[in-house]
Amino acid sequence: MADESYPEDLKYHPEHDWARIEGQEATFGITWYAQDTLGEVVFFDPPAVGTTVTKDQSYAEVESVKAVSDVFAPLSGEITAVNETLSDSPDRINQDAYGEGWMVRVALSDPSEVEDLLDVGAYRELLANDN
Amino acid sequence: MVGSPRLAPATDTLRRTALFERHQAAGARLVPFAGWEMPVQYEGIRSEHLSVRTGAGVFDVSHMGQIETSGPDAEGFLQHLLSNDVTKIAPAGAQYSVLCRPDGGVLDDLFTYRLTDRFLTVTNAAGHERDMAWFTEHAEGYDVTLRDCAADYAMLALQGPGARTVLHQLTEAGEPPARMRVAAARVAGVDCMVCGTGYTGEDGVELLTRPEGAPQIWDALVAEGVSPVGLGARDTLRLEVCFHLYGNDLSEDRNPIEAGLGWACKPDTGFVGAEALRGLDPPERLAPFVFTGDGIPRPGNPVLLDGAPGGVVTSGTLSPSLGIGVGMAYVAKDVAAAPGTPITVDVRGKLRDAEIRAKPLYKKEED
Numbered sequence: 396m397a398d399e400s401y402p403e404d405l406k407y408h409p410e411h412d413w414a415r416i417e418g419q420e421a422t423f424g425i426t427w428y429a430q431d432t433l434g435e436v437v438f439f440d441p442p443a444v445g446t447t448v449t450k451d452q453s454y455a456e457v458e459s460v461k462a463v464s465d466v467f468a469p470l471s472g473e474i475t476a477v478n479e480t481l482s483d484s485p486d487r488i489n490q491d492a493y494g495e496g497w498m499v500r501v502a503l504s505d506p507s508e509v510e511d512l513l514d515v516g517a518y519r520e521l522l523a524n525d526n
Numbered sequence: 527m528v529g530s531p532r533l534a535p536a537t538d539t540l541r542r543t544a545l546f547e548r549h550q551a552a553g554a555r556l557v558p559f560a561g562w563e564m565p566v567q568y569e570g571i572r573s574e575h576l577s578v579r580t581g582a583g584v585f586d587v588s589h590m591g592q593i594e595t596s597g598p599d600a601e602g603f604l605q606h607l608l609s610n611d612v613t614k615i616a617p618a619g620a621q622y623s624v625l626c627r628p629d630g631g632v633l634d635d636l637f638t639y640r641l642t643d644r645f646l647t648v649t650n651a652a653g654h655e656r657d658m659a660w661f662t663e664h665a666e667g668y669d670v671t672l673r674d675c676a677a678d679y680a681m682l683a684l685q686g687p688g689a690r691t692v693l694h695q696l697t698e699a700g701e702p703p704a705r706m707r708v709a710a711a712r713v714a715g716v717d718c719m720v721c722g723t724g725y726t727g728e729d730g731v732e733l734l735t736r737p738e739g740a741p742q743i744w745d746a747l748v749a750e751g752v753s754p755v756g757l758g759a760r761d762t763l764r765l766e767v768c769f770h771l772y773g774n775d776l777s778e779d780r781n782p783i784e785a786g787l788g789w790a791c792k793p794d795t796g797f798v799g800a801e802a803l804r805g806l807d808p809p810e811r812l813a814p815f816v817f818t819g820d821g822i823p824r825p826g827n828p829v830l831l832d833g834a835p836g837g838v839v840t841s842g843t844l845s846p847s848l849g850i851g852v853g854m855a856y857v858a859k860d861v862a863a864a865p866g867t868p869i870t871v872d873v874r875g876k877l878r879d880a881e882i883r884a885k886p887l888y889k890k891e892e893d
Contacts, residue, residue, distance in 0.1 A: 434555070434567060434570060434571065434758075435570045435571065435572055437572070437822070437844045438820075438821070438822050438844065440820075440821075440876070456874070458822050458844070459571070460571040460572060460758060460762060460843055460844050460846065461566065461567075461571060461758045461761075461843075463822075463824060463874075482820075
């Protein structure tokens with residue numbers, strides 16, 4: 396597994412999801428902490444392109460051998476792309492959580508929601524307080 | 527994303543085994559399990575699983591309990607409680623049985639060893655106190671001495687095709703016992719009871735020793751290249767070979783006949799529950815199955831037969847050996863008896879294709 400990291404350019408949701416915001420669109424995934432807690436990801440059940448996702452609600456599931464976890468949307472919008480490679484190689488979520496382990500790309504319906512997300516400093520603080 | 531509730535943080539009320547510090551040092555993820563703080567995984571469930579299938583792995587199973595039965599009526603007493611025929615346990619032999627309520631509901635599943643002057647029964651951690659109380663309640667009229675000796679033992683399982691070779695290197699005298707046999711031996715300088723038993727479908731042994739000696743054995747095994755293996759892989763290993771897990775596949779609401787444990791029940795011995803089980807032909811049976819497409823079955827998932835409710839999954843996981851979803855479910859008797867029958871499993875709203883299989887789901891390649 397990759398070393399612990401939390402890129403500066405991402406926004407974070409307290410349920411350990413990240414969003415890379417590019418104008419009216421964003422890419423979502425789960426953080427290093429999330430994948431580490433889960434262990435080896437063996438199954439990613441992707442949503443369909445065109446599905447509407449709602450901030451703070453589950454849009455997909457990831458499974459380790461032992462457990463199932465919901466993946467929560469950090470922002471609202473409509474899915475424009477899903478990372479199909481995760482079906483065959485869900486371990487990319489462990490290996491490269493912020494790169495090849497991305498999950499979906501979303502056309503944002505309310506970009507102002509970004510203001511609710513945490514920057515890297517606030518997210519690291521949340522992790523420190525949780526542990 | 528949220529972590530599963532099963533990965534909830536440990537609390538300070540949990541008990542720790544003699545090997546707790548070894549687990550921490552090995553980078554284990556420690557989780558609450560039946561009142562104990564136990565390693566669920568070290569490197570990862572899949573690699574640990576495969577190390578047991580191809581080499582040798584060591585598990586700390588010190589959370590399991592032990593009850594000692596001695597005295598003139600020891601055999602007769604155990605014959606009264608345990609479902610199997612206790613008189614058939616050879617000297618220094620072992621036997622699997624279940625503990626039943628009078629109505630046949632299963633209280634626990636157990637291994638019993640016949641030692642020179644006593645019997646030792648190994649219990650599941652979650653059931654140990656209840657088992658001890660059950661033994662004590664039923665002891666009236668028998669000249670037996672019962673002792674809860676769970677605190678006297680640490681228990682390590684050394685499992686895998688390489689287990690015996692490693693054990694032999696660390697044992698001062700004698701061959702490791704055959705399957706279902708127990709022998710005293712000094713392993714890595716520590717006195718042990720070496721039992722030819724396990725829960726993985728591989729060759730191997732279980733070692734019972736005093737807790738203070740356990741770290742020395744653990745260190746010696748790890749120095750020989752044996753992989754530490756957590757409870758996560760213990761579950762996937764046992765499920766691939768269709769061994770029951772109490773609390774999942776066995777419960778007070780199920781009897782051993784429907785659980786497929788009729789072979790361990792000998793009603794003619796008159797054990798508690800025997801009358802309820804005699805001639806019983808329950809409508810459902812526990813059957814193994816595999817997913818033929820995507821998905822991972824989990825306990826509690828409903829089973830559908832031709833679109834209608836047809837049972838429930840009691841154990842499910844991704845099989846590290848087979849690379850597919852596998853599980854066991856209670857389904858109609860005729861379905862369970864027909865490997866190849868297609869079934870559908872409702873995994874949190876998604877319908878997944880599956881097929882009934884015969885036991886075991888994983889079989890070692892013959893060479």
